[in-house]
Amino acid sequence: MELSLTVNGQPAVVDVPPGTTLLEVLRDELGLTGTKEVCDEGECGACTVIVDGRPLDACIYAAHAADRAEVLTVEGLAAGDELTDLQRAFVEAGSVQCGFCTPGFLVMATHLLETAAELSEEQVRRGLAGNLCRCTGYAQIVDAVLAVGRGA
Ligand code: FES
Ligand code: FES
Known part of the structure; x- marks a missing residue:
């Protein structure tokens, strides 16, 4: 399943099997390990990202639902090395x-x-x-x- 998304302003294309979560795309496919996997059940918020302006738990969000979406992760908060x-x-x-x-x-x-x-x-x-x-x-x-x- 090929997905195109924009992550922290950068276009990304990934090819992942059905059932893949957005968290797996971010961490395993794109190397964005700032988003943490803790409970993996949508209970703790450690994996919170913004998808098209809406905060959600990436560990229970199907990757295919993020096709063509704009995703913001913790890596995208700061501009370069300057902290927010x-x-x-x-x-x-x-x-x-x-x-x-x-x-x-x-x-x-x-x-x-x-x-x-x-x-x-x-x-x-x-x-x-x-x-x-x-x-x-x-x-x-x-x-x-x-x-x-x-x-x-
Ligand atoms: S890892 Fe706990 S809500 Fe996603
Ligand atoms: S869980 Fe350790 S700082 Fe919040």
Whole structure:
């Protein structure tokens, strides 16, 4: 099954068997290993990517559904080596510990910041409810997102 998609602004063509997930395309075919595979069941959000403007769990998203789609992964957030404001805020707030959840949080929180005019703490927590972190207790992650939302 040949698929054409745009990933982080770059055209990509892959040939994968039916049943392949978008996560497998990203990691195994395109070498974009920033998107993490943790639960593989759509429960933890570690594999969050944006497809045609919509956040979703790549581990349970059929690759064929992404044919001709625009996909944004964690690798596409920053321009070159320059961290985004949110990535810098994560570092400064101590939001990264083991780091396995971090790509998914960054993608989801970037989407939240881009799609909401203003974000309260409750909106941030609700928006990130599908992303699980075993290490931080969430406070540092929420603080980082709020800091960027406030323009701090
Ligand atoms: S790895 Fe996809 S939701 Fe957990
Ligand atoms: S930093 Fe370890 S799971 Fe979130």
